[in-house]
Amino acid sequence: MQYPKDSRPVGDLRSNMDAYGISAELQNQFTRSITFHGITAPGVFIAVFMVDYCLELLGAHPRERLYAISETYRCVPDPVQVVTGCTFGNHRLQVIPIGKFALTMNRPADTPETEGVRVYVDADKLKDFPLINAWYTHSPGFSSLNMIYPLIDEILKAGRDILSVQRVRVHVPLKQSWKSVRCSSCGELVPDMMVEGKVCRGCGPASYYEVISPC
Numbered sequence: 001m002q003y004p005k006d007s008r009p010v011g012d013l014r015s016n017m018d019a020y021g022i023s024a025e026l027q028n029q030f031t032r033s034i035t036f037h038g039i040t041a042p043g044v045f046i047a048v049f050m051v052d053y054c055l056e057l058l059g060a061h062p063r064e065r066l067y068a069i070s071e072t073y074r075c076v077p078d079p080v081q082v083v084t085g086c087t088f089g090n091h092r093l094q095v096i097p098i099g100k101f102a103l104t105m106n107r108p109a110d111t112p113e114t115e116g117v118r119v120y121v122d123a124d125k126l127k128d129f130p131l132i133n134a135w136y137t138h139s140p141g142f143s144s145l146n147m148i149y150p151l152i153d154e155i156l157k158a159g160r161d162i163l164s165v166q167r168v169r170v171h172v173p174l175k176q177s178w179k180s181v182r183c184s185s186c187g188e189l190v191p192d193m194m195v196e197g198k199v200c201r202g203c204g205p206a207s208y209y210e211v212i213s214p215c
């Protein structure tokens, strides 16, 4: 299959956004998310639409206290952090790496379970968007060297048309009480539930470095 190749710089996308009726607020979210992400990645644009869809389904304001679960580390976490303020650092963003462009969001709850909304890239709907389909399915016919502009253009044109939504029930993680203990190997402090045997995970199964020398 022949796909259109880049003929314009990515910077020209702004006029396309106006032409597709994308709101100034959403355009601002694209800009902030791309700046945060560091490169003009197609997945960031899809993820901005996903976040916007979730917020609308929840009837929530972007700065409301919400929780988010992304099903991939790729792109999706960044617009979630930029737009909603759910971050890794404040524990309101979690990644469960299933390998899907999917995002679930919910409000806080005191109960063990609560209702949320899940937005995902729908394989059936991708059939109407050949470039997005080729990129998303990692087709050998797609070249990220010279098809990025037409791809992003197709993503902007598609908007929510490649997404489907579900109402879902999610588990609310319970707050655990903990005390601080010293690892018997490295001597550093860790929460007690992070100790296996008498050693911290850094000295055990999650070991990822060897000390060369103190600095």
Ligand SMILES: [Zn+2]
Pocket: 183, 184, 185, 186, 187, 188, 199, 200, 201, 202, 203
């Ligand atoms: Zn240790």
